[in-house]
Amino acid sequence: MPEIVDNFKNALLSSDEEGASAILDQYLLKHTPLQFVEEIVVKTLDDIGSGWENGDYALSQVYMSGRICEALLDRALPDQSGQRWHKPKMAIALLSDYHSLGKKIVYSVMRAGGFQLVDYGRVEVEELVARVTEDRLEVIMISVLMLSSALQVKEVVRRLSPRSDNLKIVVGGAPFRLDRQLWQEVGADAVGYTASDALHIASSLQGGKADE
Ligand code: B12
Incomplete structure (x- = not known):
């Protein structure tokens, strides 16, 4: 070491x-x-x-x-960046878990990288599905650290699939780092293993321009 x-x-x-x-x-x-x-x-x-x-x-x-x-x-970690990318329309959430550090880091890094995203904080499946639907998101980033929380993503995917064709579900956190197939098993569209992966994924899903 x-x-x-x-x-x-x-x-x-x-x-x-x-x-x-x-x-x-x-x-x-x-x-x-x-x-x-x-x-x-x-x-x-x-x-x-x-x-x-x-x-x-x-x-x-x-x-x-x-x-x-x-x-x-x-x-x-800086929270500010002069210009912000407002596309894709995006939020980040900690799903059913109290391990908040990973989400906090990804949120700061995304903001520092110029992306605008909403922080939903800690949510359960029900609230997450409702907010994603109401906000008409294009990307939801979900962070978890417990395996039991990672498995809840399955339910989020099941409930959101019929409602939004344009939504991409991106997951990250320790259970996905430990089991490299898990993101596919829970039905996510993409996985990131680091906070910089989140930036790369958001950039690859981006169709708009910085407008602020
Ligand atoms: C610190 C810690 C705690 C702290 C949390 C403090 C906090 N505010 O976050 C405290 C003490 C509260 C805690 C409590 C518990 N913990 Co704990 N904890 C940890 C520990 C040591 C580190 C987690 C951490 O913060 N890592 C650093 C962050 C930065 O890493 P990260 O989340 O993976 O995030 C990075 C990437 O994954 C990625 N990323 C993260 N999210 C996302 C999202 C997207 C979209 C993308 C692209 C990328 C991305 O970017 C981040 C930066 O690179 C882990 C060990 C481990 N190996 O992870 C155990 C661990 C997660 N805990 C564990 C357990 C069991 C518990 C408890 C149940 C213990 C108990 N008996 O009470 C409780 C449960 C809390 C709950 N209900 O959620 C287990 C989980 C086992 C499992 N199979 O699920 C672990 C793995 C320990 C172990 N080896 O057994 N814990």
């Missing part, structure tokens, strides 16, 4: 937010915030999650690690 990942992990496990923050600042001298997310945060939290599963760490350490990463990324 590279030294920085090791140091970052130790800072998180000992709830040392100041130490973790100093590592972020040092990293940003030579890298982008998105690289920090993808090279350091996701790897470290994955590792802490496996450690918890093996009984090496307490749930409180997992919890504090998530909270510290959230605070750091609120500071590091």
Whole structure:
């Protein structure tokens, strides 16, 4: 494991937010915030999650690690970009899950990349289907971290399919990273494994111009 990942992990496990923050600042001298997310945060939290599963760490350490990463990324990821792409008409949601960090990151990265999208927050199937239909979305991005939540996408697809021909359902989150066929099994149109994948997918589905 590279030294920085090791140091970052130790800072998180000992709830040392100041130490973790100093590592972020040092990293940003030579890298982008998105690289920090993808090279350091996701790897470290994955590792802490496996450690918890093996009984090496307490749930409180997992919890504090998530909270510290959230605070750091609120500071590091820009939410603004001068111009916004209003097409495709898009929203992002966390489906039936309390693991909010992935959605938060994808939302910030999409905004920083110039896309306009609505944040539905945490929703259950019923509310998601209603909002997507009402807003006449062209793309819904769904983030999950629990396998049980990933399987709920099936129900979302089943209920939305007869209603909108133009809708694309894009999924992402750990269960899809771990099982590379799962997105097809739940009937999604596309999957992303990183926040930058979300940008590429949105660009490939885009038909309009920046208009703000
Ligand atoms: C931090 C964490 C928590 C924190 C969450 C804090 C928060 N505000 O998010 C807390 C402590 C609250 C928590 C609680 C629980 N957790 Co937890 N947690 C984790 C952990 C360690 C890291 C998750 C994380 O934030 N990763 C970092 C983010 C940035 O990664 P990400 O979500 O994958 O997102 C990236 C990509 O996937 C992608 N992406 C994400 N979404 C989308 C969407 C689209 C459209 C696209 C294109 C891309 C994309 O972009 C992101 C950036 O690159 C994982 C371990 C793991 N391997 O994932 C376990 C894990 C997810 N948790 C697990 C469990 C079991 C739980 C609990 C049930 C524990 C318990 N017994 O209470 C609860 C349940 C909460 C609930 N009901 O939802 C299990 C799930 C197992 C399973 N099979 O489903 C895991 C996998 C741990 C494990 N190895 O067992 N957890």
